[in-house]
Amino acid sequence: MQRYSGFSLVKHALSHHENWQRHWRNPTPKKRYDVIIVGGGGHGLATAWYLAKEFGITNVAVIEKGWLGGGNTARNTTIVRSNYLWDEAAQLYNHSLDLWKGLSQDLNYNVMFSQRGVLNLAHTLQDMRDVQRRVNANRLNGIDSEVVTPDQIKEIEPALDTSKRARYPVMGASWQKSAGVARHDAVAWGYARGADSLGVDLLQNTEVTGFKIRDGKVFGVHTNRGDIEANTVGCVAAGNSGVLANMAGLKLPLESHPLQALVSEPLKPILNTVTMSNHVHGYVSQSDKGDLVIGAGIDGYLGYGQRGSFPTVEHTLQAIVEMFPMFSRVRMNRQWGGIVDTCPDACPILSKTKVKGLYFNCGWGTGGFKATPGSGHVFAASLAKGEMHPIAAPFSIDRFHTGALIDEHGAAGVAH
Amino acid sequence: MFHIFCPYCDERREEEEFHPNGQAHLVRPADPDSVSDEAWGDYLFFRDNPRGIHHEMWVHRLGCRKFFNITRDTTTYEILETYPMGEQPTITAETARVRHEQGVQTADGGWQTVGARPENSTLNEETPS
Ligand SMILES: Cc1cc2nc3c(=O)[nH]c(=O)nc-3n(C[C@H](O)[C@H](O)[C@H](O)COP(=O)(O)OP(=O)(O)OC[C@H]3O[C@@H](n4cnc5c(N)ncnc54)[C@H](O)[C@@H]3O)c2cc1C
Numbered sequence A: 001m002q003r004y005s006g007f008s009l010v011k012h013a014l015s016h017h018e019n020w021q022r023h024w025r026n027p028t029p030k031k032r033y034d035v036i037i038v039g040g041g042g043h044g045l046a047t048a049w050y051l052a053k054e055f056g057i058t059n060v061a062v063i064e065k066g067w068l069g070g071g072n073t074a075r076n077t078t079i080v081r082s083n084y085l086w087d088e089a090a091q092l093y094n095h096s097l098d099l100w101k102g103l104s105q106d107l108n109y110n111v112m113f114s115q116r117g118v119l120n121l122a123h124t125l126q127d128m129r130d131v132q133r134r135v136n137a138n139r140l141n142g143i144d145s146e147v148v149t150p151d152q153i154k155e156i157e158p159a160l161d162t163s164k165r166a167r168y169p170v171m172g173a174s175w176q177k178s179a180g181v182a183r184h185d186a187v188a189w190g191y192a193r194g195a196d197s198l199g200v201d202l203l204q205n206t207e208v209t210g211f212k213i214r215d216g217k218v219f220g221v222h223t224n225r226g227d228i229e230a231n232t233v234g235c236v237a238a239g240n241s242g243v244l245a246n247m248a249g250l251k252l253p254l255e256s257h258p259l260q261a262l263v264s265e266p267l268k269p270i271l272n273t274v275t276m277s278n279h280v281h282g283y284v285s286q287s288d289k290g291d292l293v294i295g296a297g298i299d300g301y302l303g304y305g306q307r308g309s310f311p312t313v314e315h316t317l318q319a320i321v322e323m324f325p326m327f328s329r330v331r332m333n334r335q336w337g338g339i340v341d342t343c344p345d346a347c348p349i350l351s352k353t354k355v356k357g358l359y360f361n362c363g364w365g366t367g368g369f370k371a372t373p374g375s376g377h378v379f380a381a382s383l384a385k386g387e388m389h390p391i392a393a394p395f396s397i398d399r400f401h402t403g404a405l406i407d408e409h410g411a412a413g414v415a416h
Numbered sequence B: 001m002f003h004i005f006c007p008y009c010d011e012r013r014e015e016e017e018f019h020p021n022g023q024a025h026l027v028r029p030a031d032p033d034s035v036s037d038e039a040w041g042d043y044l045f046f047r048d049n050p051r052g053i054h055h056e057m058w059v060h061r062l063g064c065r066k067f068f069n070i071t072r073d074t075t076t077y078e079i080l081e082t083y084p085m086g087e088q089p090t091i092t093a094e095t096a097r098v099r100h101e102q103g104v105q106t107a108d109g110g111w112q113t114v115g116a117r118p119e120n121s122t123l124n125e126e127t128p129s
């Protein structure tokens, strides 16, 4: 792999940047691999990279029906935080946050991780109680969370309406300073390039259409490019996880909903941080390009159409203008949707299944981008050892029958 | 934007008046104390999540406030029928496949192949992900 550096930039300038190496190969599928990952989003690619780098398993294929990162990975609003309520979730997302910090160096790829902090606003007394409870839980788990007052909020984010005139006046917020944003497609590309360089085959435009299962054990997949075999198969397919599970005769407690986002025309720097409000129900940050990156809730019905409904767009923008009245005349440039796999307890599923060798990593719903490195790492460890990693273990699918749910609904600020 | 036909109001109204409430025709176990953890967990948490025909419950929240059912395609978003609580769907995944292949009788008495309708070909195609 050609490494990126200041020196390489200068060197390639001499040949007008025409001789940069391709990021990854476009290999023909082999008959057999040690591990197959279904889904070439951030989580699938991260899994492949950690399998190769940390666990020495390089005979790996990532099978992606479209292009790498074209699912939710490159459709999300890139908020990274770890201020979750419950111990299990806090550990998972904090493990991820730790990996984010060194990710650009690890991958030799600039993922533009920017720790600009996140505010989760409170507008009611109950909001305030929830914020206090969550901040205290966070601190017990070593997460840098604090409760801030409207005056402190004003200092952090002057553009936000913290006045008493607001329809839902801001009473306070939780503030996680180490939270932030990252460049989503760079995350997919960085992991892909790294995995490819260690020998992982990235098979794009290859759709898994079924599983090869014998005596309750998986031994490969059917694809539109022929059968490919492996005794370990990890499915990381976000909104399409349920469809894949059906192919293996399994059912998952997931529902697939459209979630949409919008970006505005580029503006001069105006926002310092990420602001989320559960009550007014919207969130916004500003990208390095200058566009406001805006999101809110899911469309309430099931859908696989990767687009959202107009009423949701309207509600989203109402919320943004409520929080930032000065944005009322900003024009929106683009709007799109992704299909998120929501789970009843708003936590992911990282689990073995009844089919031996077949694993699922899904249910990240509206908030899995932040978990990409951690999820990839613990999932790779689980696939490599055949036993779920201790951080992943509580997220087993069994919890929906034992009742050991990890109910994160209360902790989520607009659930991202 | 959906235009949803409420079987009670006997009228087509805008999506904003309605609220989706998940999978239709779920039956609560008659005696919860005697069912296994497996069956109870299935009832509480496991839903059909099909790519295709789905029967779902909606409520006419800002209208008559009654619940009713919709059969809808989750890929094209086409609403195939709405029907009151207590009734069964006339269109299922199986009949819809036949309908898709052979076409349907339209409201104005015509005959149309669903897949050939212009609005289904581009707008309703999912972009490959
Ligand atoms: C609008 C929006 C905003 C969001 N905002 C945030 C946020 O601010 N912060 C945050 O943390 N999270 C956010 N999320 C959630 C986050 O995007 C996802 O949880 C995360 O990106 C999931 O990554 P993934 O790799 O599991 O899935 P994906 O990136 O969706 O990858 C799954 C891949 O599987 C492929 N696939 C599916 N079926 C098959 C098949 N049969 N064969 C082969 N390949 C298949 C798909 O093509 C896809 O590329 C948001 C999501 C959306 C839609």
Ligand SMILES: [Zn+2]
Residues within 6 Å of the ligand: B006, B007, B008, B009, B010, B060, B063, B064, B065, B066
């Ligand atoms: Zn009605």
